[in-house]
Amino acid sequence: MANDRFKYKLEIQQMMFVSGETGEPSPETTGIIEDIVRGQVIEMLIQATAQAARRGSRSISTDDLIFLIRHDKAKVSRLRTYLSWKEVRKTAKDQDRDVDTADLVDDSAAGDALKMRQKRAKISLPWEVSSFFSEQPPEGDDEDDEEEAEANVATLARLKSADERTKGMTKDEYVHFSECRQASFTFRKSKRFREWAGFGLVTDAKPNDDIVDILGFLTFEIVQVLTEEALRIKDAEDRLQTTNKENDKKRKRDRFLFDGPGEGRTPVEPRHIEEAFRRLQRPRAKSKAMRNFEGGGVMKTRVGLM
């Protein structure tokens, strides 16, 4: 496989590591993930462009992108958090260059940015309640964060699992983990990302920084989702294989003193990724409902966004 075709081998490996893959995935695995991610990005861009055209605009806005994932409330919430912190970071940079902005993205740094929190701009979306009305009251402090807290449940669970993983880590390992967490398709690689995703072909070649950032965020999510799903699949497969082995060759299972070390955990293979992609692409019952009683069950469908 031509390795130069794939530009994000390292990033994907890092993301997979953060998502729970301990082994070293093969280039084929990262390659297939990269292809999938690219397909998703292009699909997102196409749909967002169509949405923008419906609005009467030629260039896509962040709202168009968020609109595509609006049903995944947890993801939207994470994205908003991400964006608002990005805003905070930008203003902080302007005001005080000394603040280590890189830390702000980390959850560990959330505590010490208490004063920033006051200024943290709330990203309002056009389909929210406040847009019902022509006038916007000034921000109040009594924001009801109930919904946000609910949406954060998934994020918190994820952070918790990361915390569990890092508990037993040495300092070096933890540093490695932190570095991996910062892996991004877009961070300081905006141009490469745009070329890779074919921005010029699908939408305007020079999009808003925010859009690239959102896409960077979303690509990370995609890799994560794929990896988690693939790991689940692999686990199931492994369980199945061990039970089969137990049934088939009980003899060989017996280990002896001078046997070599047992086989370690094998990394995720491309077939797991493919299976994970297939499962994630399974059409939702919701989208099939309107075709009931009307045939057309085998109609071609678009790529589902993850």
Next chain:
Amino acid sequence: MSSFSSSTNLRVQLLRDERSRTRTNSIDPAETEKEDPIDPLTAACRARYARFEKAIPAIFPSRRPCCATDLTVHELLGVEEPNYADDEPLTNGVAKDGGDKPTPVVRARRAEEDDDYDMDEEDDEPPAPPPPLPAAILKARSPMPTIQISSPDRTKSPSGKDSAAVTREKLEADKKAAEDAAKLSFSTIFYTLESDRDAMLEQQKLDESDRQVNAEANAQGAPGKLSNANLGASSLTLKHLIARIDAKRERVAVSDMELRNLMSEVKKNRSKWASEDKIGQEELYEAAEKVVLELRAQTEHSTAFLNRVNKREAPDYFNIIKQPMDLGTVMKKLKQLAYKSKKEFIDDLNLIWQNCLQYNADPKHYLRKHAIAMQKMTQNLIPLIPDITIRDRAEVEAEEAGAHDQDADAESDDEPIITSRMNRKAPGTSKAKKGAKPVRTESTPEAKPPIVNIQGVPDGARDSPVPAHMLAEASSLSQNGFATPPLAHTPSNGHISQLDLDSTIEKYEVDDDLDPEYKIWKTMTKKSRARAASERHKLFRGDKIQLDEPALIRARVGMGRYIRSELAHGDKDAAKDIKAPLAVAVEDQAEEVDEMLPNYYKVMDSVPEVPWNLSWLGDDEEDVDKFHENLRLAPKGGFTQPPAGLGKVMDTNMKVIQDTRKICHKIGVIKQMQTQTQIYSNQFGKYDPKEFVEQEPEDFLVSDDGPIMSAEVCRAAFQRSIGKIFYHAGFEDYQPTALDLVTDIATSFFQKIGKTVMLYQETVLPTGRFEPDEILLHTLAENGLEIDHLESYIRDDIERLGGKLVQLRERMRGHLSDLLRPALQDVENPEAAEEDMGHFINGDFTDDIGDDYYGFKDLGLEREFGMSISSGLMRVLQGRITSSYQAQSSSSATVMTTDYTPPPPFEPLSRELLKDQIGLVQNFFLAKLHANGEEPLVEDEDLPIKQRAPKPRLPPNGKITTPRKRPVSGQGGNSKKKKRPNPPPPVATKPPPAGSTAIIAPTATPPLSEENNGAAPKFDEKDMDNTPGMMSPESIMAV
């Protein structure tokens, strides 16, 4: 129909079939007589038949007194059985035939002295439950009715003319009798409609042929009769008059044509066939035409003979048939006056049948049957035609002059022609492949037997000497054994062959002549039935009901007839319902064309009065009309949302949204006040949303329980709900097409849900059916929904949204009071401030702005009484708001400028000040002043913001390239939803008609019940202008 269903004498086809079977069994009376006491099976059948016949009234009991019977079914079937069993076999077989058999004998005898026997029959008919068959029907049962009935004294009349007249008379009488019989049978037999279609088709063919003949005749130009109808001296009666007229012809200012018309008027009894030159033409043609018409009218048989045989239909026809003939041609020839004698005419007619029999040699061919029937018919009709040979008058006169024997006139007219006809007839008849016939026909004219021994002819008729020629015709062409010539006159071989032939024919006739009664019915009512059937077919063209056809309407005449028949029936129940005046009016009605149809053909006439449940109470009573069981008001609430449940929460949410919008509007107004130096009267629209109230459709009636199926109303109600959901989702207004689209999608979705539910309901598992909750869950899953989805919708999109909305409203209120505070903090009069604040909070100040302060209609009054408090406050308020806002926004700048006192403003430039200016600008300012109406000029800075021209900006290169841009007008404060491209024209919300399963009272309903009626209509108009093409839920809130 009631009179038929409850008729005492209902006899359906089955019974008739049975009877006709027995009848065919005994088709040869001689045989029957011989075998009279025989065949116990037949006897038993007949006994059974007779018994059932009598039992009919008991089986179908009638309310009517006249038809009621004391007998019960049990009596008839059980108790009386032995009697019948005793009776029937003992009496002769004839009596067993339902009492029919003996009657013909009696009737025929009575016919000799009384022609009106039919009437008698009719009179005493109704009370007797099993009606004896009318004579006419019996006559029709025997194959040769006319001959058999003819009374001896009449047939004995010496003159052939007389005999023709008598025959005609008799034929007519028979026809009338048959008609009466058929009419009578209406009430005794229920005829099915199956043969109507054939009747219609045949009638159509006949009409077509009529048209064709007429067209052909007309194409030949004026027929010769006019030219023949010479007005010359040959007319005997009017000879002198005509001579006189002829003499003074020049002095009569009338055209020949008119004269001729006059003449024919005078000679009224003369027909179109009349001719002066031709003796006997009128009589002959008159009769001949009648015969042809009569033959044609027998559509059941005549259809095939109406028109010329087409070469396409039968390519070899003209090889076999050298001399084709058909009824149409005969008619044409008649019109062309091509016949010189009765014989020629008869020959042509016979030629038709002979051709047919010859061409269709196969004895089983269906046309043969028709041909033979027509032949028979012809034989019956021939006596109608006087035996006349048309001769020129001149010739006759010459003969008269020459001859002295007066008596010989008639004889010579008669006898020679008969002879000659018979002689000439021979070759024609011999075509019929009947070996015996030539011999016989040769013999008959000579022998002239006074008594023909016809087997099976009733006694009275048997002795009657039939005129020779008639008999000859009959015997030569008849099919049934009755007319077999006497043995003495016929060689045995001929007789045998004749019998053979007859029997074969008989065989094929049987299927048609199943039941003579039925046959009479068919022939007598054919025309009427054809008409009725064609009307019916018009209604049901193309196998579906034709909505464009005129409605079936009860005619007064028909109803009257029906009522009369009911009265005649003696049914007091039916009669007493009808109000006397109506009945009288109907009685007075002129008799219409009497149609030979039973009442059930005219369904509309016999529709009984619908008993109505409408009762009128006096004026003092509250409700005037009461609907009883049939119709009732539809229950309320079918088209509104139930008062409890999710809808209530949504309503609350929407109320909050409306409140918040109101506050938003006020904030917008205040913001504009802040930035603007001047406020225009029409600047602020009044925002006063009305409460959502769902309205019921107006009262309408339903006839049954169950859901109301009215697509339009249901759709409108659905649309209303969707509009509410739209509003709930934050859309203040939306395009009607969007609403339509969403309604369509939602309708389709709910239809799918319904179908899925039905599918699961109808599915039968081996373990049983699905439980209701299972069905529901399955349906949701099949349609891509889960309980979680629904729950999260309710939780997030409705309940939590409500919380958010309330929160937002509070914040909006806070924001508004924040905006108002600077204007209200240092008002001298705290109460006024309170009040004013109250105005704002309650949203009343727009009223003040719109109506009091800026309402020019009130301005005069305001001036007279001085400024009212509120308007004064408003002005003060505006000033304060503006100043405080400016102070807020430019606080830093003002702080800076307080250090020094600003220079005094320049005085406005006026004509006086202009003099001091330099000469260069004087002309410029002069022009400006002139344009300004000699008023002092105002500095640009002092102009209201709107009138200020934007300051030109110099680009970096220092060149002014673009002309000044016009100031952008418009506040831009409106919501972006209103800026949609291509707003369609405003759609008036159509109040959909209400509908129901049964009766619908579609009514328009007002769009919304207005909560506060104080809304100025002026404003509503403006609101419409602001958002053309948009509709808001308020406008579609009503169904």
